[in-house]
Amino acid sequence: MAYKRSPLMEERMAGARERILVAARELVAAGGYRNAPVTAVAAQAGVSTGLIYRHFPSKAELFVEVLSAAVAHEVDILEGIAAGPEPAPQRLRLAITAFVRRALAGPGLAHAFIVEPVDPEVEAERMRGRRRFGGVFRRLVQDGIASGAFPAQDADVTAACIVGAFTEALVGPTAPSRQAHRDEHALADSISAFCLRAAGG
Amino acid sequence: MAYKRSPLMEERMAGARERILVAARELVAAGGYRNAPVTAVAAQAGVSTGLIYRHFPSKAELFVEVLSAAVAHEVDILEGIAAGPEPAPQRLRLAITAFVRRALAGPGLAHAFIVEPVDPEVEAERMRGRRRFGGVFRRLVQDGIASGAFPAQDADVTAACIVGAFTEALVGPTAPSRQAHRDEHALADSISAFCLRAAGG
Known part of the structure; x- marks a missing residue:
């Protein structure tokens, strides 16, 4: 049986993605891109850096x-x-x-x-x-x-x-x-x- | 006796400096700064890279x-x-x-x-x-x-x-x-x- 995400998991993933984007934007607003390393974005969003890279293959793609x-x-x-x-x-x-x-x-x-x-x-x-x-x-x-x-x-x-x-x-x-x-x-x-x-x- | 440059040497130095600046400008015009590494500027000006660094402490200072x-x-x-x-x-x-x-x-x-x-x-x-x-x-x-x-x-x-x-x-x-x-x-x-x-x- 192929792996399939449950609706609840999909919702959690989307929620985390949104929190990551909001956190990145807040850090950029406060001090520019250099104020927003992935570790800081993770801390601000309350997620692991690993989760960020699950959503965004690179820091550049996150900021794009x-x-x-x-x-x-x-x-x-x-x-x-x-x-x-x-x-x-x-x-x-x-x-x-x-x-x-x-x-x-x-x-x-x-x-x-x-x-x-x-x-x-x-x-x-x-x-x-x-x-x-x-x-x-x-x-x-x-x-x-x-x-x-x-x-x-x-x-x-x-x-x-x-x-x-x-x-x-x-x-x-x-x-x-x-x-x-x-x-x-x-x-x-x-x-x-x-x-x-x-x-x- | 302190070392003193002769007028002829001063003139030669100034001539080389001018040639380096003209060469750098020509290379930048042809392909931008990335087209103008110091080695290429030296070749274009007909001087050694060492002479370039005698006139300009760094590539940045040359381009400034x-x-x-x-x-x-x-x-x-x-x-x-x-x-x-x-x-x-x-x-x-x-x-x-x-x-x-x-x-x-x-x-x-x-x-x-x-x-x-x-x-x-x-x-x-x-x-x-x-x-x-x-x-x-x-x-x-x-x-x-x-x-x-x-x-x-x-x-x-x-x-x-x-x-x-x-x-x-x-x-x-x-x-x-x-x-x-x-x-x-x-x-x-x-x-x-x-x-x-x-x-x-």
Whole structure:
């Protein structure tokens, strides 16, 4: 008779997997990937390191999943805004402001997800995420051009520039958020105002 | 009697140093830092690896100097444009277009200088360079605000967004320049048009 997991065991496995992902995310948020060796993730999740490797063949695969879940969540939020009833310029402003405010509210995660040096597999997942974000902004810009709210422009270039602009302003070497005493709401507003002017809205 | 280098020897040393820097730059342009081990730099420059280490204590220090020389050159060009007689919006457009066209003309160097994973010392120099570029754009934006050509805005945010925008559009994961058959002049024009609209000019 072939080995078959019982429904209860399946549930326990899924519960452990979820706890491991939550624990890894918490450690990354607190101190980046280097704050999250597998032993620390195991301790935080209350499982053995062996169990982690049963769910994730390598540390890189664990973090790829932490990152892809976070990206999927952010993309859902952006797509929810993009699908709204407002005119394209307003949706573009809302989407950028939402992204930037969420990043400023979780600077540890934002730094780890966007700039901390990582394994090539995690870096590849980061690039995929950036392209997904770019896709949402490209469609918003195309909407605005189609409705006449934005002037004719190369939507691919505009989307890439928007992603680059808020990324640098959030976590880049020239980021004003690195300065002390920055008002985060004013910063988010300045960044989205920049992008909105750039799209021509 | 203390050892003293003759003028001829000083000149030869300087000549070798210059040849090493040129050789390193050529190899990086052709295939990135990983294409430029010290042995290859020595062969290209026609010197021994020992001589390279007499001039540069480590490979990282050699590449820091290659990068800082390139940054200084680009900053000189940008500052030359920024000091011109044209109104601020025109100088901003000229500066961005010049930077972008130069990067598109040397994609190997642009990739190595901006995104290729590098030693921490080289990465630190890269961050310094990015702040220097940001400084030129910040002053141009401030000029434009002062002359009334640009609306009131946070010049730090605008400068960071400009640097982020053209960097991503040039070499980021969402970069349109990664697509085949892109017209480089049209791309440079689109990027500078984006930034100029964003500054409000």
